[in-house]
Amino acid sequence: MNKAFVKEPSGDDGDDDEAPGLPPLPPGTRNYITPAGYRRLREELMSLLDVERPKVVETVSWAAKNGDRSENGDYLYGKKRLREIDRRIRFLTKRLDIAEVADPSAHHGRTQVFFGATVTYANAAGEERTVTIKGIDEADSLGGEVSWVAPIARALLKAHEGDEVALVTPAGLERIEVVRVAYPKPAAS
Incomplete structure (x- = not known):
């Protein structure tokens, strides 16, 4: 076989270090x-x-x-x-x-959305959804968890209960209201 068609592994490629299915970290984050x-x-x-x-x-x-x-x-x-x-x-x-x-229990009792919050929000039709904002490597969309860099998380971050925020979707701009914000209780010492 001609060597031109053989893929040689390179040490600086970096692609082989990324796990399949996991997004790379956004630059500078x-x-x-x-x-x-x-x-x-x-x-x-x-x-x-x-x-x-x-x-x-x-x-x-x-x-x-x-x-x-x-x-x-x-x-x-x-x-x-x-x-x-x-x-x-x-x-x-x-x-x-x-x-x-980042320990989300540090924000227990607060009503502002930060990393680790479990947020219930409602769309214009009144349909409620609940998501937990987690890290890129741990978010499980089937379990209602989203990465903190996901569009929904970015729209919700720093909002308070009762705030209305804009979410950019493929269908266009959607207004959603933050209904509830919850954090896990701190571990008992």
Whole structure:
């Protein structure tokens, strides 16, 4: 095969460090994350380093001793899985290094929208929706969580209960009203 058609990995590419499905951080922004989200990402990193990676390395090592590597499924799959694990480890390490843990319980009892708030808002038709504003790496849209850089979160941030804010949607400008703002209670010491 002609070398012109072989993709060579480059150290400065950066694309291989991004996890599939997760958006890159917008330039010049901070990587805010809740304490629970930070803990979850840290646990995933430690599990990859202490449990999963050593198991795969052991399998690859065993498979390499079995002879012809070009037709050895355990070896080929193991090497591929090892690259995936290493990519995820690099991604998590970078994101955790720049993470700024922001505890939403510090705002408990306030009615202004900040990072970590659970906000109920109503559109012009009176339909209510509730979202929790979380970090980019921890937001789960199926669970009613949105990233703090999402359009809805950006529209809601710094608003107070009762405020009407403008939300830019594909259908045009929509006016929404902040109905309720809640934060988790501080942990008991």
